Ligand SMILES: Nc1nc2c(ncn2[C@@H]2O[C@H](COP(=O)(O)OP(=O)(O)OP(=O)(O)O)[C@@H](O)[C@H]2O)c(=O)[nH]1
């Protein structure tokens with residue numbers, strides 16, 4: 188994915204319905220033939236479909252307008268005009284469709300194959316063959332096609348993930364995602380390696396009791412993200428729908444000096460973005476324990492104990508602590524509490 192786009196506007200228009208035809212039969216030995224005007228074809232509709240095979244709205248960034256074809260007009264000899272073609276626009280799961288002018292939420296594409304009709308094609312008009320009655324045998328009129336519908340839309344992608352990874356740049360979020368899923372996010376020893384959210388699928392258990400869920404690796408946050416510092420906080424829209432927030436705090440010698448302070452900075456940015464995010468279930472994990480600084484580890488543990496949380500300690504390099512963390516996430520996703528659960532490794 189070369190570029191991640193999570194917000195676009197787009198004009199869409201359906202096709203107009205074709206006009207019905209007003210025509211009369213002309214045959215050699217039938218001097219006054221009856222009406223034989225065919226119906227107009229229906230205009231094409233604009234359909235929006237959710238699909239897991241797309242992960243960005245990039246396709247629509249440079250496409251200001253999408254128009255479906257109109258229905259053809261009906262013709263004599265009761266010939267039906269051809270229908271216009273429906274256009275199906277495939278959008279990533281989690282795309283919300285708004286009316287860009289009124290701000291009204293029109294649809295939320297959350298499941299595979301879900302379809303929303305954004306603009307209905309105009310119906311074709313009926314030809315005069317339909318309008319003959321015993322008292323009006325030669326109607327010389329037909330129905331016009333119905334007009335097209337045009338609407339100005341805004342698409343907003345909010346990824347659908349169960350778990351969202353939060354933390355300072357370099358905390359080890361992408362490395363973890365690469366370890367527990369098949370995703371291959373870029374990993375770097377410098378901040379802001381991750382520039383847009385990455386999703387990965389975690390597979391748990393053995394068939395037939397297995398289950399899968401999606402984890403979102405988000406770009407790192409820093410203090411002042413709400414004012415645009417670093418990569419800003421606009422990616423936080425992608426945790427709006429996650430069930431669980433997983434905070435990563437680097438306890439290696441390179442990590443923040445005070446783990447509690449690091450956690451508070453992230454919480455503050457969440458609050459400034461949307462206070463509702465503070466109410467989501469969350470867990471804390473200390474990362475890079477293979478290279479741990481004992482003082483940072485101790486401070487992290489103390490903070491967790493003080494605030495009544497289970498401290499998780501992981502290394503995405505050695506795999507230490509990851510099974511415990513994943514088991515805890517399983518419990519949380521089943522709606523259970525972690526009360527009394529103690530991670531086995533430190
Ligand atoms: N020793 C050790 N290093 C780790 C571990 N996990 C990640 N790292 C290193 O930490 C650095 C940052 O890792 P990333 O996974 O890219 O960090 P990130 O949180 O995704 O960073 P941003 O994308 O910039 O927000 C890389 O050099 C990783 O190799 C770990 O468990 N142990």
Ligand SMILES: [Mg+2]
Nearest residue numbers: 360361380381
């Ligand atoms: Mg990253």
